[in-house]
Amino acid sequence: MPTDTEQPRTYTFGLDTFGDISSAADGTPHTHADSIRAAVEHGVLADELGVEHFNIGEHHTDDFPMPAGDVVLGAVAARTSRIRLGSAVTVLSSDDPIRVFQRYSTLNAISGGRAEVTLGRGSSTESFPLFGYDLADYNVLFDEKLNLFAEVMKGDPVTWNGTVRPPLHDQEIVPELDAPLPVWVGVGGNPNSVIWAARYGFNLRLAIISGSPARFGPLAQLYTQALEQLGFGQRPIGIHSPGHVAETDDQAIEEFWPNYLAVITRMSQVRGFGIPTKEMFLNEIGPHGSLYVGSPDTVAQKIANTLTVLNASRFDLKYAMGRLADDKLRTNIKLYATEVVPRVRKLLDT
Structure with a gap:
């Protein structure tokens, strides 16, 4: 419990999707368009159930046909009034910082100040060849573009010069923000990204x-120490991890495992992932793994432990995986909102 001089920490909880191709009840895969429309409905449902964040991650593949998440979030914004809307990741390295800012400042206006953006280097790199970028420039693209985005966020006319795009001189960037736009940097393990954030x-x-969340402890500590040395106050640390909630542990495993295996197997052909065995999977859903799969009690306990170990204040569950039927996804969302999150809050309070 906090002392008399400490303020209790505020925790927030969200849901992430990459627009995964879900399926009908009979197992027939949905089309890309069906999956995009389903993401809108999931965002609306999350708002109705009291979830605080709904986020869409940029991807450009057949499994994840979600290249324009901000457009989808605009549709969600038009049908909601409370939930915060953001990117689970925007691959800044293969985008233009000015356009990213303009899209999310527009979403911020449409939603009445509920937008936020997460910027990343791109652990999924399909956008680099798609838009004509060389992976040899992986680091310089992110470093320079993040620098430019930070300049835009100051709200003044921008003067900037770099090597990855034409310079700007005293350039006004519109639309101006009339409400704060929180900016997050997504990190999958790169200490340089932590320092830039x-x-x-x-x-x-x-x-x-993948792996134990505890191994990210040094990155969380590095971030906190760097903020202190740079003279910033405390900033929030958030967690993004995949998972699936069902009524029982066995049911959650039965629904999630075959879809997880299929997705990782397909991704292994492009990204060199090892194909997981059932034993490896069971280790990942255990107390020290990265997957949050199980009953509400099981998932809540694991989320509470992760937030505590990493001194984090936000958790976002990546709730969709492979060809899971849409009714299973909606049940996942409902259980997460109405049973998991209240349990996590109670565990953290005590």
Whole structure:
């Protein structure tokens, strides 16, 4: 419990999607258009159930046909009034910082100040060849573009010069913000990204998709120490991890495992992932793994532990995986909102 001089920490909880191709009840895969429309309905449902954040991650593949998440979030914004809307990741390295700012400042206006953006280097790199970028420039693209985005966020006319795009001189960037636009830097393990987030006073979002969450502890500590040395106050640390909630542990495993295996198997052909065994999967859903799969009690306990170990204040569950039927996804969302999150809050309070 906090002392008399400490303020209790405020925790927030969200849902992330990459627009995964879900399926009908009979197992027939949805089309890309069906999956995009389903994401809108999931965002609306999350708002109705009291979830605080709904986020869409940029991807450009057949499994994840979600290249324009901000457009989808605009549709969600038009049908909601409370939930915060953001990117689970925007691949800044293969985008233009000015256009990213303009899209999310527009979303911020449409939603009445409920937008936020997470900027990343791109652990999924399909956007680089798609838009004509060389992976050999992976680091310089992110470093320079994040620097430019930070300049735009100051709200003044921008003068900037770099090597990855034409310079700007005293350039006004519109639309101006009339409400804060929180900026997060998504990190999958790169310490340089942690340092850049701290340098600009941006929030940190740890994408934990394999292994023990505790191994990200040094990155969380590095971020906190860097903020202190740079003279910034405390900034929030958020967690992004995949999972699936069902009524029982066995049911959650039965629904999630075959879809997880299929997705990782397909991704292994492009990204060199090892194909997981059932034993490896069970280790990942255990107390020290990165997957949050199980009953509401099981998932809540694991989320509470992760937030505590990493001194984080936000958790976002990547709730969709592979060809899971849409009714299973909606049940996942409902259980997460109405049973998991209240349990986590109670565990953290005590």
